[in-house]
Amino acid sequence: MPSPKRIGKIEFGLLSPKEIREMSVRKIIWADTYDDDGFPYPQGLMDLNLGVIDPGLRCKTCDQKASECPGHFGHIELAKPVIHVGYTRLIRKLLRVSCRACGRILLSPNEVEKVVGTDDDQTGDQISEKDVKKERICPHCGEQQLKINFEKPTTFSEVLVDDGKKVEHKLTPADIRARLEKIPDSDLVSLGINPAVARPEWTILTVLPVPPVTMRPSIILENGQRSEDDLTHKLVDIIRINQRFKENQDAGAPQLIIEDLWELLQYHVTTYLDNEVAGCPPARHRSGRPLKTLSQRLKGKDGRFRGSLSGKRVNFSSRTVISPDPNISVTEVGVPRAVANEMTIPVRVTSYNIEELKQIARNGPIRPTVNAPCGANYVIRPDNRRLRLGADNLETVADMIEPGWTVERQLRDGDVVLFNRQPSLHRMSIMAHRVKVMEGRTFRLNPAVCPPYNADFDGDEMNMHVPQTEEARAEATILLSVHENILSPRFGGPIIGGIHDHISGIFMLTHGLRHFKKEEILYLLRFTTIEHLPPVTKEENGTEYWTNKQAFSYILPAELNMVFRASSCKNCDTCKKELCERDAYVRIFNGKLESGTIDKKAIGAFDGQIVNRIIRQYGMRRAAEFIDDLTKLSIRAIMLDGFSYGIDDADLSKTEFGQIEDVLNNAVLDVDRRIKIYEDGQLEPMPGRTVEETLEMQIMQVLGKARDQTGQIAGMHLGLGNSAVLMAESGARGSMLNLTQMAGCIGQQSVRGERIVRGYDGRTLPHFRKDDRGADAHGFIKHSYKGGLSPTEFFFHAIGGREGLVDTAVRTSQSGYLQRRMINALQDLKVAYDGTVRTTGGRIIQFQYGEDGTDPTKSAFGEPVDVKGIVESILKEEV
């Protein structure tokens, strides 16, 4: 391996006219490209000296074929110099800091030294426009300086004061070039320019390089017509005008015409370099599309840098919509047959697998059903010739196969593939799954792996990549497997676990004490390899019963011991433990669920206490099995009772509506009373606040409390029998606030944390009196979503809702850019074998990774060791 090199310096310079002529292989004088026979014109834009793109021809410069010839530059001699748009700011600066007569910097050596420093002690600063006062007198020759005006894109002018009137005198590029030529080399250094590689007059073009045809190839359309590249179009324009300019000049055309042509030439050269310059109408194609010229090729997301050099595309990948399948393992991915038939894995033929591979080749490229064995699309001979397998040649090709050949076998069940969803924000965005070929057109995944991908099924698409080598497959299995990624390095807990219906289902199954008949318990555990049912707990009228807790215990590893409180725990002052009326005290003793409800806290993604403990005690693989069992059990549990939500589930009875009405009316009265106190000037301001702020805070508080009360009234009426309450309680989805807003009262709408105040003069809407400070005039919604909003309420709701949308839009774009910068800064750091974090150059960033050398993935939710959990699991007691 070559030893790493240090970059000593980077030099940026300009091409001098001499260099441009030297590197040119041909002077281009004709705007035409091809003659009637389709042969390039000599000295035209497609001259054969500039390289070749047509397969049959040979380059006149290097005598190579189209595939080998790198292309060569030509040049155009411009009739008159023109400004390079990319350097207008530099030109402006130079004109402003240099003398119009002698070209020296408009500063005395002392002044220069003050900015730049002496040779031995340089400040690192360079002279800028600000260091030179406008319109001063040259300290070297005494010439009075004039103000230089710059007008975008390329117009420079001097301002003369004549009889107190300001007269603008336009500078031609030739004038400017003459002035820049006069700046001595010695003065350029203090301006930050190295005259050896960049004389300032080179920013004014006298000769224009013509790029090789290889970077602006013409394409032949279906109708046989040639279509030229945008750059060629632009060069044609330049040559035409240049030609006309020369003719007029030679014919001694009037100054006015010369100036017009000069400006036109400037326009074409400007848009050739950059077609998005401010103050310059973009050059357009005949169709009206703006041309993509030099700068546009480089800039932006799809430009050369971000699009072609940093951006990469890959083969052996596929993409389609995703949909859920709770019956496959979290480590699997359902692959449509059409995709599996198209994507292949190369297998080298050996004496051990030759018969199998011959059979695969015989199966051919079409796999009729998901259960049919996989076929192959190509076989590769030892001389790297590819033979496509078709219906007609299966037998012949299969018989030819010998050790040393390669068979490109189709995907089949159990193959390792990488699965990815963008944006790939963390490492769990790409994980390795095992293929399961399925009918249908979507990728199928277990909903428990949605959290790491942040996927849902509202039309999300995902990508699948097929590793092609043994190394890649080994790496994928060992490092990227789903079960290796259950723990997130973000918080040191499981990121894969039950979601939504898994949590509702397991909650419904394990809440309180229930008894199941034999059919029911067998239905619940049917997916397992159960051989013996646990002991019967109850016998009644000759029927045997098992408990719900037994059903759940069945999927737990034996010897699991833990104690924790469920999501539904209300943190009572003195916990009643096993006797908790909410059944929130979870206790698992030797793999048996003794008490408590299993919910988000126990098995949810991000929380998953049980999942976490299983990983620490039994490893990742067992945890993945547990998650598989859990998803299946919970889905069966939820199907046992059924689970749904409808509009009438938010219904309350007359009593509740009456109570809610009372609460809201009282709150509005309370608000009015406080407004009255304020208007009477009796309101005592809170420390550090104005009277108005105090009133606003009081109103917000009163109304907020009223809303919460309506929620409590609704919650009292709707028990766990209500699906929304159950989901909120178990942590599956939604909160009591959502329920409050559906059944009780939506509450105050706010913009930037304050009541809505904007709108008309002194009021939010014309429906209210001016200076009304009441609840309804500033966005308090006393109706519920179920009950329906009044028109004004609806409007306020839209105002409040918009803020949320804007916030998310701004937040995602900001955090996306922040992430991009972070990744760019950190991507090449790695932990060395001695535990230090180092750059690729071996420079130390941290002496111990994270100062403590702890892998956050293996930490216990951020703590180095989960002492409490370990002790409890050994003592089998809460500590």
Add this chain to the structure above:
Amino acid sequence: MVPDHIITSEEEVKKLLSHYSITTEQLPKIFHDDPAVKAIGAEVDDVIRIVRISHTAGRAESYRLVTRRPKK
């Protein structure tokens, strides 16, 4: 609040560099006009040991090479 900054002796520096098999160039840097550097009177090219009290590691040591702040 500010963790301990201590100038390390020449021997210690030698040991440090050989332990991590690095040159002083590969150490993290601290500018000569950093208040913490001024407070202990360290000079350019000195190596400073910084001892932080860490919640997870207890005591975390790191080293920085004093360098002149480049002029803009």
